[in-house]
Amino acid sequence: MTSSMNQPVPTGEQSSIPEMSEVVLEVRNLTKHFPVGSFFRPKTVKALNDVSFTISRGQVVALVGESGSGKSTTARLISRLMPPTSGEIILRGKNVLKTEPVHPSLSYRKEIQMIFQDPFGSLNPVHTIGHHIERPLAIHKMVRPSKSLERVHELLETVGLTPPDEAARKYPYQMSGGQRQRVAIARALAVEPEIILADEPISMLDVSIRMGVLNLMEQLKEERGIGFLYITHDLASARYIGDRTMVMYTGYVVEAAESRELMEQPAHPYTQMLMNAIPNPAGGLLRKKAEARGEIPSLTDLPPGCPFATRCPKVLEICKNVMPEKEYLKQDRDHWVRCHLYGSGQEPTPATIF
Amino acid sequence: MLEVRDLRVEYLSQKGPVRAVDGVSFSIAPGEVLGLAGESGSGKSTIAHALLRVLRPPAIITGGEVYFKGKDVLALAEHELEDFRWQDISMVFQSAMNSLNPVMRIGDQIADVLVRHKKLSKRAAWQRAGELLDVVNIDKKRLDAYPHELSGGMRQRAVIAIALALEPPLMIMDEPTTALDVVVQKEIMQQIEELKEKMRFSILFITHDMSLMVEFSNRIAIMYAGEIVELAGAREVFENPLHPYTKGLINSFPPLTGPKRKMTGIPGAPPNMAEPPKGCRFHPRCTMCQPVEGERRPKLQEVLPGHWLAYHEGIPGVNVKGQAVKNLNPPGLVF
Numbered sequence: 104m105t106s107s108m109n110q111p112v113p114t115g116e117q118s119s120i121p122e123m124s125e126v127v128l129e130v131r132n133l134t135k136h137f138p139v140g141s142f143f144r145p146k147t148v149k150a151l152n153d154v155s156f157t158i159s160r161g162q163v164v165a166l167v168g169e170s171g172s173g174k175s176t177t178a179r180l181i182s183r184l185m186p187p188t189s190g191e192i193i194l195r196g197k198n199v200l201k202t203e204p205v206h207p208s209l210s211y212r213k214e215i216q217m218i219f220q221d222p223f224g225s226l227n228p229v230h231t232i233g234h235h236i237e238r239p240l241a242i243h244k245m246v247r248p249s250k251s252l253e254r255v256h257e258l259l260e261t262v263g264l265t266p267p268d269e270a271a272r273k274y275p276y277q278m279s280g281g282q283r284q285r286v287a288i289a290r291a292l293a294v295e296p297e298i299i300l301a302d303e304p305i306s307m308l309d310v311s312i313r314m315g316v317l318n319l320m321e322q323l324k325e326e327r328g329i330g331f332l333y334i335t336h337d338l339a340s341a342r343y344i345g346d347r348t349m350v351m352y353t354g355y356v357v358e359a360a361e362s363r364e365l366m367e368q369p370a371h372p373y374t375q376m377l378m379n380a381i382p383n384p385a386g387g388l389l390r391k392k393a394e395a396r397g398e399i400p401s402l403t404d405l406p407p408g409c410p411f412a413t414r415c416p417k418v419l420e421i422c423k424n425v426m427p428e429k430e431y432l433k434q435d436r437d438h439w440v441r442c443h444l445y446g447s448g449q450e451p452t453p454a455t456i457f
Numbered sequence: 458m459l460e461v462r463d464l465r466v467e468y469l470s471q472k473g474p475v476r477a478v479d480g481v482s483f484s485i486a487p488g489e490v491l492g493l494a495g496e497s498g499s500g501k502s503t504i505a506h507a508l509l510r511v512l513r514p515p516a517i518i519t520g521g522e523v524y525f526k527g528k529d530v531l532a533l534a535e536h537e538l539e540d541f542r543w544q545d546i547s548m549v550f551q552s553a554m555n556s557l558n559p560v561m562r563i564g565d566q567i568a569d570v571l572v573r574h575k576k577l578s579k580r581a582a583w584q585r586a587g588e589l590l591d592v593v594n595i596d597k598k599r600l601d602a603y604p605h606e607l608s609g610g611m612r613q614r615a616v617i618a619i620a621l622a623l624e625p626p627l628m629i630m631d632e633p634t635t636a637l638d639v640v641v642q643k644e645i646m647q648q649i650e651e652l653k654e655k656m657r658f659s660i661l662f663i664t665h666d667m668s669l670m671v672e673f674s675n676r677i678a679i680m681y682a683g684e685i686v687e688l689a690g691a692r693e694v695f696e697n698p699l700h701p702y703t704k705g706l707i708n709s710f711p712p713l714t715g716p717k718r719k720m721t722g723i724p725g726a727p728p729n730m731a732e733p734p735k736g737c738r739f740h741p742r743c744t745m746c747q748p749v750e751g752e753r754r755p756k757l758q759e760v761l762p763g764h765w766l767a768y769h770e771g772i773p774g775v776n777v778k779g780q781a782v783k784n785l786n787p788p789g790l791v792f
Contacts, residue, residue: 169638169639169640170638281726282726309496309665309727310496310665310667310706310710311705311706311722311723311727312722312726313709313722314709314711314720315722315724317720318721318722336638336639338639339711339713340711342713343711343717366713366714367714376640377639377640378713379643380639380640380642380643381639381668382639382642382646382666382668382669382671382673383668383672383713384667384668384672384695398608
């Protein structure tokens, strides 16, 4: 496996120790609006609004939120499966939307790989596992054709599919969900990417094999310095694997911090509500009263103020009219929140819920 | 109230029968919530369908007994089943999206049950349907709505209203909140809890989410490959799990508090039920496995008061009832 360990890294950096502060991918003010409705009554679905974050080498950034909050849209925009309405994507200092506006270049696609939620839909049923992994090797000219099979076996071994020659000959239907997800990871690894966008990689897997896939991701992060955007609706797994966690609501990132900081001292009322709603064997779900009722606002007509105002137990008058800006609570942990409860310069008062 | 003894269900396939449920026994007392936990394919839903006798070929019940309030469910004739289903046991299915008829109004779907079973007039049934929506916190005006006009959480509530319509003493809930977000899940589980207190029904609660199950159930049965491997009080299962599979399952949910520690999950994959492993079905994935003579299958037995465990009998130091087992070194138990 040593050959793949020697990734092309910039000069002056030791490849063995991931440098946490080295930003690989930066996203600035990413916005995506989908036009819907008829010609005479056009509407827009505001799927993603003003999302900014960075992913460093060997960092796992978790993106959590309910369905429809814009998590997958974020991944799709970064993978450039569709163009953003506005915003910038910067990979290693290069503003890729400027330099390659229409189609992402081969080199961009090599650096940003994706793992999808559904391991049953993301592999082609008529091709062998080996074929799935050989394709990116050939397209990106990663190895000489004569070495291709050898490399496929190496990759399969890395993701724990042994014996690799047997696995390579199988078809997707002969594998379980967890094994298929490992194939998807091996396929992403084939091109030695810097960033892997993992869109709910474990939510369709059996409970007992989920941890195996998460541990594999963690191992890749530590051994190869791959940065992950880990998209999930499960806060516990975000805490387990994510160095940093961002919480999304109706297309806005409403709070971001170090994972433990975020879950031990959630500041945004929505984050607090999420934390309270998670079943906890230590008890309390059914005794704690649900504070917020009501529905998530429609993305076609978001209220002018904070989108959470209609459900928020601590709503202020200003919340209904003005969208709050980012407020930093703790600079050292890079903990910020979009909420009027935390005014500029104000002493942070996040609730400790445990 | 419900008594299931040695239930067996097979799916007939071209390669021979697949035994999806293999000798499962449990009971549910009035007002009790029994949780049935396990991975997909472990036979949870098959049990639910068998209890309602809605299994269709190729699935057939090949053995066992099911008694509901003294009634032999497996012996009921087709016309008796019509009264039995929904009146005695109703069911909330996993995906509300698929269990509601997309071209019928919500009101009609609830009223349908009442007209059919209670012989109410259309108008009275519609009236009662409105009350039921009230019970599950949906505005009565939504009687006129079609399923696609409701959010996921509201649809699931509507399905619960249909299950409540005849006030059955037992409700089967098959992953009632799996497709929902946590906040909505919490609201619905709280609502079910309130209704249960008010209307005093029992629940057979099926899910793979151990955390939710521990909070919501009184007792939990852990299933693996068509068998119950452990059955005990909810807190007991969580705090003192004895079976390696139960331990692995609990170790598959990272905690929300406390220091970060490595979680291992369970190595390997669930077995192919067409050819289940011989002997203990968990042994290919088990980290505590010890060879047992003659590939015998472990038997479910009571090892602590109210705590049942499938393990091998006759191993020195193991076959002791009571406290001894609790303090036993894990490798001493042979599975």
